[in-house]
Amino acid sequence: MAEEVKKPEEVKKPRKPLDPNSAKYKLGKIASDAFATAIEAKKQGKPVAWVSSNFPVEIPETLGLATAYPENQAAGIAARGAGERMCEVAEADGYSNDICAYARISLAYAKLKECPEQDVAMPDVLLCCNNICNCMIKWYENLSQELGIPMIMLDIPFNPDYEVSDAEVAYVSGQFWDAVHQLEDLFGLKWDDDRFEQVTGFSCRASRAWLEATAQAKYTPSPFNGFDLLNHMAVMVTARGKEEAGEAMETLLKEYKENHEKGESTFRVEEKHRIMFEGIACWPYLRATSRGLKDRGINMVTTIYADAFGFDYNSFDEMIRAYCSVPNAINLEKSRDKRVKLCKDNNVEGLLVHTNRSCKLWSGFMAEMSRQIGKECNIPVTSFDGDQADPRNFSEAQYDTRVQGLCEIMEANKEAKEA
Amino acid sequence: MITLGIDIGSTTSKCVLMRDGQDIIASSLRVGGLGTEGPAEALAELWEKAGITAEDVDRTIVTGYGRNKYEGADGEVSELTCHALGGRWVFPELRTLIDIGGQDAKIISLSESGRMSNFVMNDKCAAGTGRFLDVMANILRMDIDELDECASKSVKPASISSTCTVFAESEVISQLANGVERPDLVAGICESVASRVGALARRAGVVPKVCMSGGVAKNGAVRRALAKSLETDIDFDPMAQYFGAIGAALYAYRQLTK
Numbered sequence: 147m148a149e150e151v152k153k154p155e156e157v158k159k160p161r162k163p164l165d166p167n168s169a170k171y172k173l174g175k176i177a178s179d180a181f182a183t184a185i186e187a188k189k190q191g192k193p194v195a196w197v198s199s200n201f202p203v204e205i206p207e208t209l210g211l212a213t214a215y216p217e218n219q220a221a222g223i224a225a226r227g228a229g230e231r232m233c234e235v236a237e238a239d240g241y242s243n244d245i246c247a248y249a250r251i252s253l254a255y256a257k258l259k260e261c262p263e264q265d266v267a268m269p270d271v272l273l274c275c276n277n278i279c280n281c282m283i284k285w286y287e288n289l290s291q292e293l294g295i296p297m298i299m300l301d302i303p304f305n306p307d308y309e310v311s312d313a314e315v316a317y318v319s320g321q322f323w324d325a326v327h328q329l330e331d332l333f334g335l336k337w338d339d340d341r342f343e344q345v346t347g348f349s350c351r352a353s354r355a356w357l358e359a360t361a362q363a364k365y366t367p368s369p370f371n372g373f374d375l376l377n378h379m380a381v382m383v384t385a386r387g388k389e390e391a392g393e394a395m396e397t398l399l400k401e402y403k404e405n406h407e408k409g410e411s412t413f414r415v416e417e418k419h420r421i422m423f424e425g426i427a428c429w430p431y432l433r434a435t436s437r438g439l440k441d442r443g444i445n446m447v448t449t450i451y452a453d454a455f456g457f458d459y460n461s462f463d464e465m466i467r468a469y470c471s472v473p474n475a476i477n478l479e480k481s482r483d484k485r486v487k488l489c490k491d492n493n494v495e496g497l498l499v500h501t502n503r504s505c506k507l508w509s510g511f512m513a514e515m516s517r518q519i520g521k522e523c524n525i526p527v528t529s530f531d532g533d534q535a536d537p538r539n540f541s542e543a544q545y546d547t548r549v550q551g552l553c554e555i556m557e558a559n560k561e562a563k564e565a
Numbered sequence: 566m567i568t569l570g571i572d573i574g575s576t577t578s579k580c581v582l583m584r585d586g587q588d589i590i591a592s593s594l595r596v597g598g599l600g601t602e603g604p605a606e607a608l609a610e611l612w613e614k615a616g617i618t619a620e621d622v623d624r625t626i627v628t629g630y631g632r633n634k635y636e637g638a639d640g641e642v643s644e645l646t647c648h649a650l651g652g653r654w655v656f657p658e659l660r661t662l663i664d665i666g667g668q669d670a671k672i673i674s675l676s677e678s679g680r681m682s683n684f685v686m687n688d689k690c691a692a693g694t695g696r697f698l699d700v701m702a703n704i705l706r707m708d709i710d711e712l713d714e715c716a717s718k719s720v721k722p723a724s725i726s727s728t729c730t731v732f733a734e735s736e737v738i739s740q741l742a743n744g745v746e747r748p749d750l751v752a753g754i755c756e757s758v759a760s761r762v763g764a765l766a767r768r769a770g771v772v773p774k775v776c777m778s779g780g781v782a783k784n785g786a787v788r789r790a791l792a793k794s795l796e797t798d799i800d801f802d803p804m805a806q807y808f809g810a811i812g813a814a815l816y817a818y819r820q821l822t823k
Contacts, residue, residue: 501688513768526683543630544669544686551645551684558646558680 169398173381180384187212188267193333198282199383200472201275207387208342209335214266215384220248222264224429224535233536246504247535249285256292277302277475279507298325308480310470318466350458351392355399357456362402363447363492367417369405372446373436376427382455418443419556425500430537442553448492482518489523495556499529503539526555569622570813573631576667578603580611581810586818591615599631624817628809647812648778649673649681655802660772665781667695670762672769685769693761695781697730701754704737716752716786723753759790776800778808
């Protein structure tokens with residue numbers, strides 16, 4: 147029962163070294179190498195691009211352009227406790243605290259050029275795609291101004307229709323090749339069709355394995371703790387076009403399948419309830435948000451946030467359509483249907499929505515979308531206030547009450563079913 | 566069987582002692598919630614009223630914001646479940662409960678059978694909560710209990726922002742300085758709370774029967790404004806502020822009889 151929740155004392159045990167053949171080791175190495183590789187490239191005088199998370203990774207990867215991902219960097223900085231410090235630097239320069247905290251952290255980094263919690267190589271060019279959000283455009287424009295470097299924009303506007311039109315594909319395809327040519331001209335890089343084919347193969351391989359791994363939550367109990375996905379997805383953001391990403395994701399899938407066969411899970415307590423988590427993780431309070439669920443036996447088995455970075459396609463046209471179909475670029479009905487499918491495929495009993503102060507787009511339509519999901523799936527829905535990177539927007543007491551309320555409804559629903 | 570429900574809120578502590586989940590033996594309320602002497606004082610008052618001691622109680626459940634810190638109970642349950650249980654006990658046909666407490670507002674939906682089926686709560690802002698009314702009453706140098714009667718004399722309620730307690734505070738001061746009549750200001754303040762909570766209620770979906778709980782439920786002006794805004798009757802019971810504690814006592818009884 148809910149009231150019997152025990153919160154054991156936190157005992158820090160020395161960590162065992164990870165098995166180099168494990169998915170966790172491989173994925174962790176790829177994620178940290180992503181930053182190190184760009185820093186090394188910079189030292190060697192090679193150009194580095196800062197790239198938005200849903201920009202077609204196939205472009206820089208094919209051209210051999212070193213990359214760093216400001217969103218990924220900001221998440222790391224926030225998770226390591228420096229979000230507020232960096233946000234305040236940007237705010238002191240006049241950026242409103244209503245602006246996305248990833249943007250504030252990134253703009254602060256552009257000024258300071260160092261942050262021990264997560265350093266990155268400074269960029270020579272900015273690759274921006276607004277399919278994840280439109281705030282990205284102004285963020286990158288300001289970076290471009292502050293750093294005096296070019297910005298290449300790939301405009302994938304929000305699609306009010308359910309399907310991607312041929313006109314949109316043509317519009318984005320034209321920009322894709324324009325971005326390629328601009329990069330060739332800027333840095334003397336050369337596009338190679340064979341390399342492109344190889345990269346798309348790597349990207350699809352990683353995506354297929356990733357999406358199949360996340361789909362293993364269809365089993366009850368789930369073979370994994372959903373919070374694992376929030377860490378592993380860093381590889382899908384930063385390195386999905388690399389060969390080693392596919393191999394690591396296939397290892398992850400293999401481990402999840404084995405867990406299911408052996409009746410094991412990385413969710414270390416009894417899985418009493420299964421929920422979908424909506425929104426970007428609350429990185430500054432990842433432990434508190436995870437623990438608030440785990441202590442009650444609630445496993446976050448699925449989230450659209452993780453699946454958003456899996457791009458599987460069989461042709462150039464399909465690739466463009468995939469980039470036009472990422473969660474924040476599609477209309478409410480399509481967004482809802484994708485989430486309803488996730489809820490139904492994964493036997494979800496409740497929905498927990500992160501009302502993320504940083505992400506107005508995502509949180510803005512969640513009130514209506516979560517209402518529709520709750521109705522369609524007949525599950526309770528609750529939300530909590532927080533932020534993806536600014537710790538000043540979260541209250542643990544508020545979170546705890548809402549999660550407990552959600553838990554109590556799920557318990558009552560189960561009891562009613564059993565009766 | 567005697568069960569005890571303790572509701573430790575942000576501004577008050579409430580206790581209810583029940584027999585067999587049917588009769589209220591005694592109740593108590595003290596100003597002072599989490600982190601104060603309020604809970605201990607409310608309990609002392611309860612024992613005195615009931616003429617029994619803690620040893621006579623078969624099970625105790627604590628709820629409210631202070632539930633996690635209180636060590637004298639057999640278990641803790643969220644105030645959401647407790648308000649739903651308490652409200653349904655008082656109003657057997659209840660389907661929607663609007664609770665406005667010291668620092669939050671919640672809309673709780675109940676199924677036909679009386680189970681809590683969903684809830685919506687305010688965001689971190691204190692506008693639209695009891696704290697908002699406290700601050701406004703303080704500016705007007707009025708007791709919180711005087712707001713209802715004062716608002717009833719209003720001719721033309723003033724327009725007060727419901728966005729932020731701090732902004733609304735300066736707005737009230739400015740309107741006072743401009744000579745706006747006190748009853749019109751108080752009515753405007755109550756309508757401001759109703760406007761904010763009404764939006765939350767519409768989001769949750771309002772199904773009659775509707776009632777209010779929490780300290781603000783005692784304020785008739787807020788109740789009337791909410792009823793007008795939601796175009797539905799809103800029931801009130803003098804024990805509205807105790808619904809959380811009643812629910813906790815009922816929860817304890819359910820556990821004993823399971």
